[in-house]
Amino acid sequence: AQKITQTQPGMFVQEKEAVTLDCTYDTSDPSYGLFWYKQPSSGEMIFLIYQGSYDQQNATEGRYSLNFQKARKSANLVISASQLGDSAMYFCAMRDNDMRFGAGTRLTVKP
Amino acid sequence: EAGVTQSPTHLIKTRGQQATLRCSPISGHTSVYWYQQALGLGLQFLLWYDEGEERNRGNFPPRFSGRQFPNYSSELNVNALELEDSALYLCASSFRDRGQETQYFGPGTRLLVL
Numbered sequence: 001a002q003k004i005t006q007t008q009p010g011m012f013v014q015e016k017e018a019v020t021l022d023c024t025y026d027t028s029d030p031s032y033g034l035f036w037y038k039q040p041s042s043g044e045m046i047f048l049i050y051q052g053s054y055d056q057q058n059a060t061e062g063r064y065s066l067n068f069q070k071a072r073k074s075a076n077l078v079i080s081a082s083q084l085g086d087s088a089m090y091f092c093a094m095r096d097n098d099m100r101f102g103a104g105t106r107l108t109v110k111p
Numbered sequence: 112e113a114g115v116t117q118s119p120t121h122l123i124k125t126r127g128q129q130a131t132l133r134c135s136p137i138s139g140h141t142s143v144y145w146y147q148q149a150l151g152l153g154l155q156f157l158l159w160y161d162e163g164e165e166r167n168r169g170n171f172p173p174r175f176s177g178r179q180f181p182n183y184s185s186e187l188n189v190n191a192l193e194l195e196d197s198a199l200y201l202c203a204s205s206f207r208d209r210g211q212e213t214q215y216f217g218p219g220t221r222l223l224v225l
Contacts, residue, residue, distance in 0.1 A: 045154075
């Protein structure tokens with residue numbers, strides 16, 4: 001069964017606008033962590049943001065914020081004020097007793 | 112501070128050979144994860160080492176194995192290479208502190224099996 005689902009294969013956003021990338025997950029473990037990564041065309045994986053299952057507040061890191069809705073098992077990434085350099089693949093991941101990645105969303109920022 | 116390093120950057124092998132990939136975590140990180148990313152696909156979890164012990168492994172055959180050394184560096188071994196093993200192999204090191212976890216990836220090793 002899929003543990004991490006990213007339903008948007010591709011997304012477009014206008015430069016300077018905000019965009020939300022969806023991620024839902026499935027686990028029965030009460031302790032887990034949620035991650036978002038960016039993978040540019042160069043192939044490197046860049047850590048963006050982390051949310052622990054017991055965290056009461058949504059995680060934020062600069063222009064990135066994680067909209068954590070525990071009851072709905074969703075962990076959407078919000079990028080504010082999109083920049084051209086944000087164009088990349090974005091992966092959502094969850095760690096419970098292992099580490100699983102979603103299929104990714106390709107974000108294209110249009111000038 | 113040095114990031115996660117992996118060696119070699121590229122590796123070309125033939126079917127049936129064995130490959131050894133190496134990973135050095137960020138100083139202070141005790142966990143190492145290995146992933147396989149086949150062309151155009153997402154990441155598949157391979158192995159997780161923490162404090163020298165294998166904590167879990169993904170759905171891969173036993174010819175994928177590894178170990179973590181006392182200095183927390185890690186090695187991934189792939190025996191009896193098959194063509195479909197051609198992929199980018201990524202290593203990530205992890206550190207947990209007061210409920211916060213960070214995982215940082217190395218640049219990867221591109222393995223090509225001919």
